[in-house]
Amino acid sequence: DTAVSQTPKYLVTQMGNDKSIKCEQNLGHDTMYWYKQDSKKFLKIMFSYNNKELIINETVPNRFSPKSPDKAHLNLHINSLELGDSAVYFCASSQEPQSYEQYFGPGTRLTVT
Amino acid sequence: QQQVKQSPQSLIVQKGGISIINCAYENTAFDYFPWYQQFPGKGPALLIAIRPDVSEKKEGRFTISFNKSAKQFSLHIMDSQPGDSATYFCAASRRPGNTGKLIFGQGTTLQVKP
Numbered sequence: 001d002t003a004v005s006q007t008p009k010y011l012v013t014q015m016g017n018d019k020s021i022k023c024e025q026n027l028g029h030d031t032m033y034w035y036k037q038d039s040k041k042f043l044k045i046m047f048s049y050n051n052k053e054l055i056i057n058e059t060v061p062n063r064f065s066p067k068s069p070d071k072a073h074l075n076l077h078i079n080s081l082e083l084g085d086s087a088v089y090f091c092a093s094s095q096e097p098q099s100y101e102q103y104f105g106p107g108t109r110l111t112v113t
Numbered sequence: 114q115q116q117v118k119q120s121p122q123s124l125i126v127q128k129g130g131i132s133i134i135n136c137a138y139e140n141t142a143f144d145y146f147p148w149y150q151q152f153p154g155k156g157p158a159l160l161i162a163i164r165p166d167v168s169e170k171k172e173g174r175f176t177i178s179f180n181k182s183a184k185q186f187s188l189h190i191m192d193s194q195p196g197d198s199a200t201y202f203c204a205a206s207r208r209p210g211n212t213g214k215l216i217f218g219q220g221t222t223l224q225v226k227p
Binding site for chain 2 (some may be wrong): 003004040041043044045048053056079090092098100102103104106107
């Protein structure tokens with residue numbers, strides 16, 4: 001059973017397009033996150049939701065919009081994709097917002113051409 | 114400053130050797146220091162974590178050493194195995210007002226040669 005799943009695993013698209021990445025967790029956790037891992041493997045948090053409420057909103061272009069339809073799902077929509085958006089995007093979840101123990105999904109490799 | 118500095122960037126160790134990865138932080142409000150392990154093509158996974166009131170924590174071949182006064186902590190992998198080859202991230206999280214925000218180090222790519 002996959003704890004945190006993401007779709008798609010790979011996403012290749014052209015500049016200017018709009019795309020979405022979906023995330024689901026079956027751990028019963030209340031908190032979910034989106035991270036961006038760049039080409040140098042640096043991991044940076046983008047957003048966090050707790051029970052469908054946005055609690056972390058880092059300095060991210062407003063072309064990125066997260067959406068949590070319920071506490072088991074967190075999607076990421078990206079408008080007007082740019083070359084610099086190419087990265088691996090990870091979804092993660094934790095039992096509560098204060099937890100350092102986060103469970104990561106397998107990642108979505110986004111390539112913008 | 115909410116920064117965690119990690120070194121080295123890459124590390125090559127012979128099988129059976131000791132791998133050591135170091136991290137330093139600046140914000141004394143950090144209260145948990147986890148280490149994550151990431152295999153190629155996979156997401157990071159929690160390996161081991163320590164609180165600042167503990168100087169050492171050991172789980173199997175993995176040990177965290179913590180030096181609160183120096184604001185440094187390190188991961189030691191004893192008897193390193195080829196299966197340990199992965200990227201390791203140190204991280205730090207903060208209370209109060211913590212919203213589960215982890216600050217990650219830059220990562221260390223470990224290669225264990227057979």
